[in-house]
Amino acid sequence: MLRNGLKWTIIAGLSLTLAASTASAADYVQPNHSYSGYSLPSYLNKVPVAKPIWSTNLGHPSESYRYGADRVAVGEGTIFYLKNGKLVAANAKTGKTIWTYGEKLLTQVIYQNGTILVSDTNGRVYMVSAKTGTTKWKSASVKGQSVFSFAFDKDTVYANTNKGILAYDKATGKLKWSNGSVLNSGSMMVVDDKLLASTWESGALTVDVTYAINKQTGKTLWRAGSIPSPLLIKDGYLYSRDTWPPNDSNTYQYPLSVIELSTGKAVEERQYIKIPEGQDALSTQVYTSATDGQFLFIQANNAIFRYDYRKPGDEQQPKTYQYNGKWIAGPYNNKLFFEKEYGGGIQAIKVLNDERVDYEGLDNPVSRLDFYNSGMFVGQTDGEIYALNVITGKALFRYQTQARSFEAFHIEDGVLIAQADDSLYAFKIPAQLLQPLPTTPIANVDYxxxxxxxxxxxxxxxxxxxxxxxxxxxxxxxxxxxxxxxxxxxxxxxxxxxxxxxxxxxxxxxxxxxxxxxxxxxxxxxxxxxxxxxxxxxxxxxxxxxxxxx
Known part of the structure; x- marks a missing residue:
C-alpha cells in the first residue's frame, strides 16, 4: 500500500505539471507566487568555521533589570558583564567566573584604570575593584533616576542621567555638583577644562544642542544650538555640521560650523556641495559625514565627496567616490566601507586610488561591524559572525549563532568577545588580526x-x-x-x-x-x-x- 501511495503521489504531481504546460495561450497568466534570492549556498562558503573557546547565556533584559545595549567591559585579561542584574568578572581566555557583584545593576559597564563603574535601578553609582570585586564607593540613591552613560577624568566621574548630569569625586564618590539643564544627553566628553554634553531639545522644532560645562563647578558656560556631537576638535575650535532644518533659500547641502571652544560662538560657517541649478533645496539630502586627518567626507546625491575641511567648498574641487550600496564605516585603513545594495556583503573603496576590495564570505545584511588593529569583526542579521583581515579582505573564520542582532565586539588578551542577542561567545583571534595597521596617511593627490x-x-x-x-x-x-x-x-x-x-x-x-x-x-x-x-x-x-x- 505504501508503494502504491507513493506511486500515486508522483503521478499526481506529473499531472499537475502537464496541465500547466498544456494550457492555451488565451487562458495562461504568469503567476507571481514565488521568490528566489541570490544567497550563496552554504556549502560553497569556504571560510573556516571556528569553535568558541567558551560561551555563556546572559538572559533576556527585562523591566526589572533594564539593560542598555552593551553589557560588557574588558581589562586586565578579564571580561566584566551583566547577567541577571549582577556584575560578573570572568577570565577572558577560559570564561571561568572570578567574582560576582551586586544586584539590579544596569548598563553602562565601564572599565577604567583597575576599576569598574556601574549603576542600579535606584540611580546609585558604584565603583568596584576590578581585581577583587569589592566596593570602593557607592553614591547616594536617587529614586527615579537612571544613569545612561559615564565620562571621567583623573579626578571626577560624570554620570549622564534623566535628571541631568552629576559629578562625583573619583576617590570618594561624594557628589561635587549637579547640572539639571542638560537632559537626554546623547554623549559626553572632557575637553581641557570643560565637559561637552550633546543632546536634543524639543519646542516648536526639535534641534541638536551642545553644552559646555565648567568641569570644576558644574556651571553652564555656553550653549550652541543646531550643533550635534562634534566631528572634530582641533586648535581651540569645534567643527560640526549645522543641523538647523534647511529651507528653499539654501544654496548648499552641507554647512560646517566652526565654533570657538572658549566661547561657543560660531566664527565661521563653511559651505559644501552646491545644490544644482533648478533643484529644490528641500529635496536634497545629506546622510552622514566623517573626518580623517584634514579631510571631510560627506555622503550626498548617491556619492561621497571628499573636501579639505580647512577651506570652504568653493575654493576646491572635491574628490568624488561613486558606489552602489550604503556607506556604513570608514575611513579606516584608508578605505570607505559599504554594505552592498543586493544580496548583502561588504565592499570597500580605497580613498587613495578608488580601488575596490571585497570582503570574503559575507553575504547578508550587517548588524554590527567593529575594527580593531588589522581585524574587522562583523555580525550579520542571519546570526553569522565573521573575523576578517581589513587590509586583504580575507576571512579568517566564521561562526553561526541564533542571533539577529549584535552589540559591540570586545578584544581582550587575544580573545574576541562577541555579544549575540542574549549570549556571549569567545574566540581566539589569529595573530595577524592583532597587528597594528600600517601608517599610510591619505595623500594630497589622487593616483x-x-x-x-x-x-x-x-x-x-x-x-x-x-x-x-x-x-x-x-x-x-x-x-x-x-x-x-x-x-x-x-x-x-x-x-x-x-x-x-x-x-x-x-x-x-x-x-x-x-x-x-x-x-x-x-x-x-x-x-x-x-x-x-x-x-x-x-x-x-x-x-x-x-x-x-x-
Whole structure:
C-alpha cells in the first residue's frame, strides 16, 4: 500500500505539471507566487568555521533589570558583564567566573584604570575593584533616576542621567555638583577644562544642542544650538555640521560650523556641495559625514565627496567616490566601507586610488561591524559572525549563532568577545588580526596604481614599486629607480632637500608627489635630471630607460 501511495503521489504531481504546460495561450497568466534570492549556498562558503573557546547565556533584559545595549567591559585579561542584574568578572581566555557583584545593576559597564563603574535601578553609582570585586564607593540613591552613560577624568566621574548630569569625586564618590539643564544627553566628553554634553531639545522644532560645562563647578558656560556631537576638535575650535532644518533659500547641502571652544560662538560657517541649478533645496539630502586627518567626507546625491575641511567648498574641487550600496564605516585603513545594495556583503573603496576590495564570505545584511588593529569583526542579521583581515579582505573564520542582532565586539588578551542577542561567545583571534595597521596617511593627490614595468637598457627591473598614474601622466618612484641606475639618493633632514649623486654629479631632485611616504616624479623630469632617455611605451605598458641616449 505504501508503494502504491507513493506511486500515486508522483503521478499526481506529473499531472499537475502537464496541465500547466498544456494550457492555451488565451487562458495562461504568469503567476507571481514565488521568490528566489541570490544567497550563496552554504556549502560553497569556504571560510573556516571556528569553535568558541567558551560561551555563556546572559538572559533576556527585562523591566526589572533594564539593560542598555552593551553589557560588557574588558581589562586586565578579564571580561566584566551583566547577567541577571549582577556584575560578573570572568577570565577572558577560559570564561571561568572570578567574582560576582551586586544586584539590579544596569548598563553602562565601564572599565577604567583597575576599576569598574556601574549603576542600579535606584540611580546609585558604584565603583568596584576590578581585581577583587569589592566596593570602593557607592553614591547616594536617587529614586527615579537612571544613569545612561559615564565620562571621567583623573579626578571626577560624570554620570549622564534623566535628571541631568552629576559629578562625583573619583576617590570618594561624594557628589561635587549637579547640572539639571542638560537632559537626554546623547554623549559626553572632557575637553581641557570643560565637559561637552550633546543632546536634543524639543519646542516648536526639535534641534541638536551642545553644552559646555565648567568641569570644576558644574556651571553652564555656553550653549550652541543646531550643533550635534562634534566631528572634530582641533586648535581651540569645534567643527560640526549645522543641523538647523534647511529651507528653499539654501544654496548648499552641507554647512560646517566652526565654533570657538572658549566661547561657543560660531566664527565661521563653511559651505559644501552646491545644490544644482533648478533643484529644490528641500529635496536634497545629506546622510552622514566623517573626518580623517584634514579631510571631510560627506555622503550626498548617491556619492561621497571628499573636501579639505580647512577651506570652504568653493575654493576646491572635491574628490568624488561613486558606489552602489550604503556607506556604513570608514575611513579606516584608508578605505570607505559599504554594505552592498543586493544580496548583502561588504565592499570597500580605497580613498587613495578608488580601488575596490571585497570582503570574503559575507553575504547578508550587517548588524554590527567593529575594527580593531588589522581585524574587522562583523555580525550579520542571519546570526553569522565573521573575523576578517581589513587590509586583504580575507576571512579568517566564521561562526553561526541564533542571533539577529549584535552589540559591540570586545578584544581582550587575544580573545574576541562577541555579544549575540542574549549570549556571549569567545574566540581566539589569529595573530595577524592583532597587528597594528600600517601608517599610510591619505595623500594630497589622487593616483592610480599601474601594472607597468620598468626596463633599463632593455632589461626588465624587479622593483617593489611600480609606476603610478596621476592625471594621465606616468610617475616613477624616485629612489627605487635612481638606485637601480647605480645612483645614490641623499636626504637632508634639516632642509628637506633630496640630492641624487649620479656619474659624479650632485643633482637636486625634481619636485614630485609624496604618496605613502614615497616620492614619485614624472618620467620626463626624471630623464631630464639625469640626462638620459626615459620613454613611456603605451602598447607594451613599459617605462623604457636608455642610459646611452639623452
Amino acid at each position: 592610480v596604481n599601474t601594472d607597468a614595468k620598468i626596463t633599463i637598457n632593455g632589461k626588465v627591473q624587479t622593483l617593489k614599486l611600480n609606476p603610478i598614474m596621476i592625471q594621465n601622466q606616468i610617475y616613477v618612484p624616485l629612489q627605487a629607480v635612481a638606485e637601480a641606475l647605480g645612483a645614490k639618493v641623499q636626504h637632508d633632514a634639516a632642509t628637506g632637500a633630496t640630492t641624487i649623486v649620479y656619474k659624479n654629479q650632485n643633482l637636486n631632485a625634481p619636485e614630485g608627489e609624496a604618496i605613502n611616504q614615497i616620492t614619485y616624479v614624472k618620467i620626463g623630469d626624471f630623464g631630464k635630471l639625469l640626462g638620459i632617455s626615459v620613454v613611456w611605451d603605451q602598447a607594451a605598458r613599459s617605462v623604457n630607460i636608455d642610459t646611452s641616449k639623452s
